[in-house]
Amino acid sequence: MPRPIIGHPQEGGGSPTRHPISSPSFTRPTPGLDHRLRQRRTSGLERAIHSLDAGTHGADRASLERLLEAIAAEFPDLAVDERPIGLVARCHLGSPFVVHVCDLSGMIVEHYPADRSMPAPFERARSLALHPSYVYVEVYRDSLRAVAPDGSVSVVHA
Amino acid sequence: MSTVDLSPIVQGLNTLNHNLNVVDNHVSVIDDKVGLLAQEQGVTRSLLDKLYDEFSTFVQADLKHKERQFAATRLIEVRQALEKQYGHYEVVRRTTTGILQATDVALVRAETMRTVTENLMLTVPSYWLAPALVALTAWLADNRELAERAMTEALRRDDSKTSLFFSIVCKRADRLNATSRWLRRYFQNQSPFQMDREVVVMLDALTHGLFGGTALAEASDVIEHWVAELEEQAGFADAQRKRWSERLEVMAPRVGESDYPKLRRNCPTWSKLEKALARSRRNGVVQEYFEKMFTGEIVVPPGLEPEVDALLQSLVTHFDDEELPMRREERLLQLIMEEQGDKDAAQRRLHAEVEVFEDRIDFAALLTNAAMNPEQSGATRATQRYAVSRCRQWILSAHEDLVARDRNEMPAEVDLKIDSWNGRARDGSDESKLVTQMATHYETLANDAEKTLKLSGGQIIGGALVAVVGLIVAFPMKALLLGLVLMLGAGGYLLWKNNEIQQARKRERERIENERDTATSTLKACLAELTDLRREITATESQAERVSEFIRSLSSTQFVLQRPELSRATVA
Numbered sequence: 191m192p193r194p195i196i197g198h199p200q201e202g203g204g205s206p207t208r209h210p211i212s213s214p215s216f217t218r219p220t221p222g223l224d225h226r227l228r229q230r231r232t233s234g235l236e237r238a239i240h241s242l243d244a245g246t247h248g249a250d251r252a253s254l255e256r257l258l259e260a261i262a263a264e265f266p267d268l269a270v271d272e273r274p275i276g277l278v279a280r281c282h283l284g285s286p287f288v289v290h291v292c293d294l295s296g297m298i299v300e301h302y303p304a305d306r307s308m309p310a311p312f313e314r315a316r317s318l319a320l321h322p323s324y325v326y327v328e329v330y331r332d333s334l335r336a337v338a339p340d341g342s343v344s345v346v347h348a
Numbered sequence: 349m350s351t352v353d354l355s356p357i358v359q360g361l362n363t364l365n366h367n368l369n370v371v372d373n374h375v376s377v378i379d380d381k382v383g384l385l386a387q388e389q390g391v392t393r394s395l396l397d398k399l400y401d402e403f404s405t406f407v408q409a410d411l412k413h414k415e416r417q418f419a420a421t422r423l424i425e426v427r428q429a430l431e432k433q434y435g436h437y438e439v440v441r442r443t444t445t446g447i448l449q450a451t452d453v454a455l456v457r458a459e460t461m462r463t464v465t466e467n468l469m470l471t472v473p474s475y476w477l478a479p480a481l482v483a484l485t486a487w488l489a490d491n492r493e494l495a496e497r498a499m500t501e502a503l504r505r506d507d508s509k510t511s512l513f514f515s516i517v518c519k520r521a522d523r524l525n526a527t528s529r530w531l532r533r534y535f536q537n538q539s540p541f542q543m544d545r546e547v548v549v550m551l552d553a554l555t556h557g558l559f560g561g562t563a564l565a566e567a568s569d570v571i572e573h574w575v576a577e578l579e580e581q582a583g584f585a586d587a588q589r590k591r592w593s594e595r596l597e598v599m600a601p602r603v604g605e606s607d608y609p610k611l612r613r614n615c616p617t618w619s620k621l622e623k624a625l626a627r628s629r630r631n632g633v634v635q636e637y638f639e640k641m642f643t644g645e646i647v648v649p650p651g652l653e654p655e656v657d658a659l660l661q662s663l664v665t666h667f668d669d670e671e672l673p674m675r676r677e678e679r680l681l682q683l684i685m686e687e688q689g690d691k692d693a694a695q696r697r698l699h700a701e702v703e704v705f706e707d708r709i710d711f712a713a714l715l716t717n718a719a720m721n722p723e724q725s726g727a728t729r730a731t732q733r734y735a736v737s738r739c740r741q742w743i744l745s746a747h748e749d750l751v752a753r754d755r756n757e758m759p760a761e762v763d764l765k766i767d768s769w770n771g772r773a774r775d776g777s778d779e780s781k782l783v784t785q786m787a788t789h790y791e792t793l794a795n796d797a798e799k800t801l802k803l804s805g806g807q808i809i810g811g812a813l814v815a816v817v818g819l820i821v822a823f824p825m826k827a828l829l830l831g832l833v834l835m836l837g838a839g840g841y842l843l844w845k846n847n848e849i850q851q852a853r854k855r856e857r858e859r860i861e862n863e864r865d866t867a868t869s870t871l872k873a874c875l876a877e878l879t880d881l882r883r884e885i886t887a888t889e890s891q892a893e894r895v896s897e898f899i900r901s902l903s904s905t906q907f908v909l910q911r912p913e914l915s916r917a918t919v920a
Binding site: 224344 | 579582585586745748749751752753755756757758760889893
């Protein structure tokens with residue numbers, strides 16, 4: 191069973207705050223946007239992704255908010271529909287979990303084992319997320335952007 | 349009986365016949381005349397066509413003659429206008445050539461040169477070469493103040509040509525520091541979208557180190573700005589990445605037919621695995637491609653230095669931008685006369701010569717062609733290295749995007765089909781699990797086969813019936829022997845049949861077990877190959893990183909000039 195952290199209907203503490211994101215366009219990004227999304231990522235976002243391994247985002251609302259703030263701070267100049275719909279990274283919580291997903295549309299962080307598929311837009315990022323050359327993968331409607339430890343971005347179009 | 353007189357009728361018919369003959373004769377005559385008319389019409393048409401052709405030829409010849417006459421007249425007018433408007437430029441050009449030659453051999457006094465050049469300033473008010481010449485002679489006379497003032501004026505009139513002029517003059521005088529600064533200024537005057545043709549020669553000279561490492565570094569600073577300016581164009585960087593991606597992609601080598609034969613035969617998704625393998629091997633090919641490009645000494649082509657000197661010559665002898673339109677017209681008129689008034693032929697020849705008059709090139713095209721197709725574009729090895737170093741960001745992005753795609757599409761599991769067994773393997777480490785699965789599969793097969801090999805219902809019923817009949821016959825003791833024979837016969841038959849079935853089952857089990865053993869060997873061989881394949885792909889992964897590292901290292905301009913195996917330690 192995957193370990194849902196936030197947004198699971200059985201969890202106590204009230205339903206999560208939902209920030210609806212309008213459905214992004216399915217067309218490829220404009221050259222200007224593509225150039226912006228190819229810029230190196232800051233270490234702040236990488237640290238925020240690593241904090242997912244602490245597994246505290248379920249109990250600690252503040253941790254989740256900090257994570258979401260770090261994501262917003264990485265793309266302050268972009269509209270919400272230009273930002274990634276989620277992030278996928280290798281999970282270091284230990285067996286059976288191998289990857290975790292931060293779904294930005296539903297503000298959900300969820301950990302997954304090897305034998306369970308993630309929701310459709312995120313499953314295609316599994317191979318890259320598990321590869322040792324990348325820290326995490328940003329998932330967009332039309333592409334995946336894999337971020338290396340030095341912040342450089344590689345793009346795989348859908 | 350009365351008789352009818354038919355003679356009037358006969359007479360009438362005779363008359364009719366006669367008249368018809370007459371009409372027929374007349375028709376024949378008319379027919380002959382019509383034929384004759386048609387013949388005459390054909391002749392007339394043929395004469396008309398001939399007349400038309402001759403007339404057309406005459407008209408064409410007349411047009412050409414008029415064009416030639418017009419061109420001759422107009423040529424005189426254009427040359428007079430050129431002489432009137434730009435004739436004095438020619439004086440300046442001849443004087444400059446004279447001064448440069450005189451300086452080389454030190455035959456003319458500085459004072460004389462100064463007087464001549466100052467006169468030119470008065471007679472040629474707007475030409476950049478005049479104050480440049482004054483600056484040159486003032487410099488030769490060690491008159492700094494005059495040199496600076498004249499130079500400022502020359503720069504005001506034409507910054508680009510003045511900068512190029514002094515960069516080459518300073519190089520001739522071995523003043524490399526000044527050369528660097530003038531070159532920087534010259535390059536700063538260029539727009540990457542429309543550059544002087546001279547930039548091509550200057551870039552070649554720079555990359556071969558003719559102006560020294562400092563000049564190359566200074567020019568490279570400016571070229572980095574050009575690249576940044578080009579990237580601001582919508583879609584430009586994306587287009588460059590795509591071009592490099594296509595160039596790198598086709599470097600993936602074919603996987604040999606003898607590579608991984610077991611997997612090739614027993615893996616239904618071998619094509620995906622093969623593609624992943626070819627792509628991973630591409631990294632080695634790419635690494636070799638770039639390392640070969642940057643290995644080896646740069647040999648300065650023998651014609652390059654004279655070509656740079658020729659630039660100076662062309663600066664001081666060829667016509668300037670403002671003269672271009674009239675010079676083009678002059679050339680076209682000359683060609684019309686040479687082609688005897690054929691304007692179309694003249695324009696075709698002019699079009700072929702157009703590059704003499706076209707003085708602008710696109711830097712993006714220059715860079716890409718020099719990097720990707722040096723043979724076709726005539727770029728030297730040094731210029732190719734330099735161009736690749738300037739394109740490094742696009743090449744790096746293209747390479748890393750391809751590698752990310754390859755990693756994303758690498759099959760995590762591999763389907764295997766060996767005889768009747770299907771399974772999935774990861775990396776060869778799950779051998780015991782798969783062997784167990786296979787054994788279970790064949791055990792099930794053997795059990796199912798055994799189940800099908802049994803006495804049929806008919807055989808059992810038949811035997812039982814015979815036994816019952818035997819019993820009935822034997823029971824009243826009247827035919828005991830017969831009954832016993834029947835019962836024994838039925839029993840013997842069933843036993844014999846059962847024995848046959850047992851033999852068949854045994855044979856079938858043996859056959860299936862043999863098949864299992866063969867399949868298990870094949871499975872182990874496939875898994876061994878899969879292990880090797882994964883290992884190979886992992887090894888080529890590290891090559892991908894080395895390629896990225898190599899491309900990143902191309903930021904140093906000195907690296908471009910030197911042999912990489914010597915300068916690797918000093919690369920920035």
